[in-house]
Amino acid sequence: MYWNKSCECMPREKLQELQLERLKEMVNRIYHDVPFYRNKFQEAGLVPEDVQELSDLQKLPFTTKVDLRDNYPYGLFAVPLEKIVRIHASSGTTGKPTVVGYTRKDITIWAEIMARSLVAAGADSHSVVQNAYGYGLFTGGLGVHYGAEMLGASIIPISGGNTDKQIMIMKDFGTTVLTCTPSYAIYLGDALKKKGIDPESLKLKVGVFGAEPWSDSMRKEIEKKLKIKAHDIYGLSEIMGPSVAIECEAQDGLHIWEDHFIPEIIDPVTLKVLPYGEQGELVITTITKEGIPLLRYQTHDITSINPEPCGCGRTHLRINRLQGRTDDMLIIRGVNVFPTQIESVLLELGEVEPHYQLIVRREGSLDTLEIKVELSEEMFSDKISNLEKLEKRIALRIHSTIGINAKIALVEPGSLPRAEGGKSQRVLDLRKI
Numbered sequence: 001m002y003w004n005k006s007c008e009c010m011p012r013e014k015l016q017e018l019q020l021e022r023l024k025e026m027v028n029r030i031y032h033d034v035p036f037y038r039n040k041f042q043e044a045g046l047v048p049e050d051v052q053e054l055s056d057l058q059k060l061p062f063t064t065k066v067d068l069r070d071n072y073p074y075g076l077f078a079v080p081l082e083k084i085v086r087i088h089a090s091s092g093t094t095g096k097p098t099v100v101g102y103t104r105k106d107i108t109i110w111a112e113i114m115a116r117s118l119v120a121a122g123a124d125s126h127s128v129v130q131n132a133y134g135y136g137l138f139t140g141g142l143g144v145h146y147g148a149e150m151l152g153a154s155i156i157p158i159s160g161g162n163t164d165k166q167i168m169i170m171k172d173f174g175t176t177v178l179t180c181t182p183s184y185a186i187y188l189g190d191a192l193k194k195k196g197i198d199p200e201s202l203k204l205k206v207g208v209f210g211a212e213p214w215s216d217s218m219r220k221e222i223e224k225k226l227k228i229k230a231h232d233i234y235g236l237s238e239i240m241g242p243s244v245a246i247e248c249e250a251q252d253g254l255h256i257w258e259d260h261f262i263p264e265i266i267d268p269v270t271l272k273v274l275p276y277g278e279q280g281e282l283v284i285t286t287i288t289k290e291g292i293p294l295l296r297y298q299t300h301d302i303t304s305i306n307p308e309p310c311g312c313g314r315t316h317l318r319i320n321r322l323q324g325r326t327d328d329m330l331i332i333r334g335v336n337v338f339p340t341q342i343e344s345v346l347l348e349l350g351e352v353e354p355h356y357q358l359i360v361r362r363e364g365s366l367d368t369l370e371i372k373v374e375l376s377e378e379m380f381s382d383k384i385s386n387l388e389k390l391e392k393r394i395a396l397r398i399h400s401t402i403g404i405n406a407k408i409a410l411v412e413p414g415s416l417p418r419a420e421g422g423k424s425q426r427v428l429d430l431r432k433i
């Protein structure tokens, strides 16, 4: 079994010694190799030698998604491109994505912590893993893939969608572990039922679900529909991808792999570090990453840290189930969407007003996105056929920018609700999860 006990069950004191050693080394590296960080340190009057204890981390500057955007695409890389063997990307706040690069060592570490995560969720080398996370720039597909291979499991790289085929494969190939977003897991459960397939007749035992927020009641529903144990997995491209943190058999919080990441919880307004147990924004420092090491990266994800020892024997801290975000990022069908991305598309088109409203619904188990857009006065009196063409054009552009099919509804100028100060109410999230 792929359980790195010496790492995962390391006494906390030793783990902290290891973290400090790695943190010092990382700070040295970014100071010397990334001008962005050197400038930040100099502005704050800091040098790498100021880090003598783990608590010194609190003195160091944060990194944000805006910093990644300002240094697009490779400005925060700490190694020359020659050393980068893989590039992934996720949504940025504008039309440009957030780009991350991995060295060979980064890819090996990622695979290792992914393998550990799968084991923590109950997989082993006998498992048949059906990986329905999307393969591509998104980290879900390839991230899980290499971890399952390292574990020695049999990975089925089916990627997302194509539900009939998913079900056929699940049945015929004897899938034991399903990896996908929780909303797709529900969808698959419903599809099985429609086809009259009893989940008990399948070999499926475990699900590893993440990439979007989900609740405990959704877990219960998935477990009932698929007759499996459903584990929560957390991650983000900027830090690594899936496997930053995983729920073990206790299903009570997600162990964050502290030999590679240092978590902190901050008050999102004052940016002060909060004590264990208090809810706030999760901040992560990568201490082994070479390609794009990040210092105190503000994830915008809301959670708290549980320092209690866990029954499974792992000593790594647990973060509690993610409670939402501090910014306006939406996750629609597992895809990260910022309202500002949609705004950029509308502004580029120029035929509509920059007044819009995003309405997100969950129909059955799938998310839908409707975009109401105000027409300009001139366009409003145009022929219906022209307006239909415009709707199609917008839908196409939105699809090519964020990869989601949105229903476009053109509305009268001035008809969308304005809040005080004339600011439109941009997002209506009607999903109940």
Ligand code: DLL
Pocket: 090, 133, 138, 139, 140, 209, 210, 211, 212, 213, 214, 232, 233, 234, 235, 236, 237, 238, 241, 242, 243, 299, 301, 322, 325, 331, 336
């Ligand atoms: O979603 C990586 C991933 C893939 C995680 C597969 C788990 C499984 P991004 O596309 O960069 O990376 O999106 C990261 O998704 O900041 C959270 O807001 C959200 N998120 C990820 N996992 C969870 C989870 C991948 N388990 C963003 N619960 C993060 C709630 C999650 N939100």
